Amino acid sequence: MQPAGLSGSARWYGIPCETFDDAEEFLSNYILTLYVTGTSPRTQIAIDNLNRICAGELDGRYELEIVDVLKDPQRAEDEKILATPTLIKQLPPPLRRVIGDLSDKEKVLLGLEVRSSPSTSSSTARPAAQPEGS
Amino acid sequence: MTKTAKNPAVTKLETGISSLDIIAKGGLPKNRTTLISGTAGSGKTVFAVQFLAAGIERGEPGVFVTFEESAANIRENMHSFGWDLAKWEAEGKLTFVDASPDPDIETVESGGFDLGALVARVQNAVKKVKATRVSVDSLGAVFSQFSDQSMVRGELFRIASALKAMGVTAVLTAERTDDHGPIARFGVEEFIADNVMILRNALEDETRRRTIEILKFRGCDHQKGEYPFTIIPNGGVIVIPLSAMQLSMKSSTERISSGNPELDEMCGGGLFRDSVTLVSGATGTGKTLTMSQFLQGGAAAGEKCLLLAFEESRDQLVRNATGWGFDFEKMEKDGMLRVVCDYPDVSGLEDWLVTIQGIINDFKPRRVALDSLSALENVGTVKAFREFVIGLTSFIKHQEITGLFTSTTGSLMGGDSITESHISTLTDSIILLRYVEMFGEMKRGLTVLKMRGSAHDKAIREFTIGKGGMQMGRPFRNVTGILSGAPMHISPGDVERVWTQYDKDVGDRRKPSDQRPAS
Numbered sequence: 001m002q003p004a005g006l007s008g009s010a011r012w013y014g015i016p017c018e019t020f021d022d023a024e025e026f027l028s029n030y031i032l033t034l035y036v037t038g039t040s041p042r043t044q045i046a047i048d049n050l051n052r053i054c055a056g057e058l059d060g061r062y063e064l065e066i067v068d069v070l071k072d073p074q075r076a077e078d079e080k081i082l083a084t085p086t087l088i089k090q091l092p093p094p095l096r097r098v099i100g101d102l103s104d105k106e107k108v109l110l111g112l113e114v115r116s117s118p119s120t121s122s123s124t125a126r127p128a129a130q131p132e133g134s
Numbered sequence: 135m136t137k138t139a140k141n142p143a144v145t146k147l148e149t150g151i152s153s154l155d156i157i158a159k160g161g162l163p164k165n166r167t168t169l170i171s172g173t174a175g176s177g178k179t180v181f182a183v184q185f186l187a188a189g190i191e192r193g194e195p196g197v198f199v200t201f202e203e204s205a206a207n208i209r210e211n212m213h214s215f216g217w218d219l220a221k222w223e224a225e226g227k228l229t230f231v232d233a234s235p236d237p238d239i240e241t242v243e244s245g246g247f248d249l250g251a252l253v254a255r256v257q258n259a260v261k262k263v264k265a266t267r268v269s270v271d272s273l274g275a276v277f278s279q280f281s282d283q284s285m286v287r288g289e290l291f292r293i294a295s296a297l298k299a300m301g302v303t304a305v306l307t308a309e310r311t312d313d314h315g316p317i318a319r320f321g322v323e324e325f326i327a328d329n330v331m332i333l334r335n336a337l338e339d340e341t342r343r344r345t346i347e348i349l350k351f352r353g354c355d356h357q358k359g360e361y362p363f364t365i366i367p368n369g370g371v372i373v374i375p376l377s378a379m380q381l382s383m384k385s386s387t388e389r390i391s392s393g394n395p396e397l398d399e400m401c402g403g404g405l406f407r408d409s410v411t412l413v414s415g416a417t418g419t420g421k422t423l424t425m426s427q428f429l430q431g432g433a434a435a436g437e438k439c440l441l442l443a444f445e446e447s448r449d450q451l452v453r454n455a456t457g458w459g460f461d462f463e464k465m466e467k468d469g470m471l472r473v474v475c476d477y478p479d480v481s482g483l484e485d486w487l488v489t490i491q492g493i494i495n496d497f498k499p500r501r502v503a504l505d506s507l508s509a510l511e512n513v514g515t516v517k518a519f520r521e522f523v524i525g526l527t528s529f530i531k532h533q534e535i536t537g538l539f540t541s542t543t544g545s546l547m548g549g550d551s552i553t554e555s556h557i558s559t560l561t562d563s564i565i566l567l568r569y570v571e572m573f574g575e576m577k578r579g580l581t582v583l584k585m586r587g588s589a590h591d592k593a594i595r596e597f598t599i600g601k602g603g604m605q606m607g608r609p610f611r612n613v614t615g616i617l618s619g620a621p622m623h624i625s626p627g628d629v630e631r632v633w634t635q636y637d638k639d640v641g642d643r644r645k646p647s648d649q650r651p652a653s
Contacts (some may be wrong), residue, residue: 035251037250037253037254038250046245069251069254073254073258076251076254076258077258077259082233082252083247083249083252084247084249084251085247094240097239097242098244099244100243100245100246100247101244101245101246101247103244103245104245108244110242111241111242111244
């Protein structure tokens, strides 16, 4: 089954996929961006915490980019970031933000809407593929 | 911690906001942060934007940090003040740091954080446009975006010190819940900034009255107390400095004609060029006539005249003037006279003052007549009215314009009005017009009560009104109690006796024709 207009909605989310299967696989990956300020101890704590959570819960299905707002303030401006550290989950939708040093794992998972059983996620069609909120 | 050792004295930055620089004695302290605190609707955001707009107009770029309204909203709202923010942004003179909350983005807090990204963004924006001015609107809204209040507190201090380190002059706004309560809602805002200014928008007797007060300027001087201000389209915040304007008034010895040679004589040779005269009398005593004469005399001497009429329409005034033989229409056609008629209630007194100042600046008259102050009296509170009169008198004196205001007394005979008791000290001359009842007939009397810096006729003279205006008659020598409203006739013999007695007591020290300046 191929929902009508999927490719349109897939492009809407900036997904570089042509087929539904590609998209589904792509959407099961987490695209995360972590905004930090310099190399403060808090920055380090946040990175360590995030790595631990990703390794434990996301099972390698993620891409993480770390942005230092001191070096690249324009990106913080574009994303309207106020606080650091800020973790943004670009994909899968919906867009979510978690601010803080990510020391509270439960809240991070809540914020990222990560399912507790990652093994089931790759086989079921995600409701997230619907163009919700657009 | 960022004090510059090489420059110990605080210098001031001229803001360019009308009259604010006067009450701030030169402007806001340079390279420092100034808190603008006020209740909802007190004009904080307008002030914050105007601070930047006035800077951009004098070639100083600015950064606007908004925590409350979105940048798009502010661009739209500020159009009515004549500030095209989008154009300035395109020209690289202004940039926004939009830190307003986005309701579409859900945010979860997990662990400690700081506002390092915000600081980096502000620094980036300042660098981008080479800003010298920064406005932050408003601090209170930062608190509502985060749950950790003590973190926000600490971070605001960090932002303030970062602003100082960047060498910009900053205006930070903050809300307060009460016009006369704590300075700001969260109790820390005033400690973040070096200087504190308060905007008030108090409701008094069903009218709103805006005032601005400089509470503290660390290490430098400023005017104290509340000053009224108004916010008008295409102008923004306009402060009305009261005491400051009076300090710079000059004094002229040049005499001008009141339009009636006999009245000039009673005034000791005419009115002073930069004087303000109050003509007070009951209805029908000849106030409008005195005013029309004054305008006619001005036009005849080649001086442009402005008439602000709040009681009668232009046509009525023209018709009345024609009756006395003054051709107002011709004067208008020749560009010697401008008549501005309006209902006094259409705007507040502060707005009237600004409007009138605008008309005067535009028309540049040498004479201004206002008919009547009593009509304006009920527009605002007593205090606002007094401030209006102070503002207007000092403004027209400063421009060396001769002013003539009329005021209506409540009772037909004698008495005084609230108007008089509040403004008599502000005017240089007072001419009283009174009814005098004599043997079943109403006669009109005129006296020059006060004439600052000049001798004047102390008699109460009878006058009649006819073609050509006022005709002065004899003094009421055998009537007493005119001013108290209870005229009493006394026999000529009694008058003679009183005056002889007076001359004997006083005459040794002064000449009988005592000519001293009235005070």
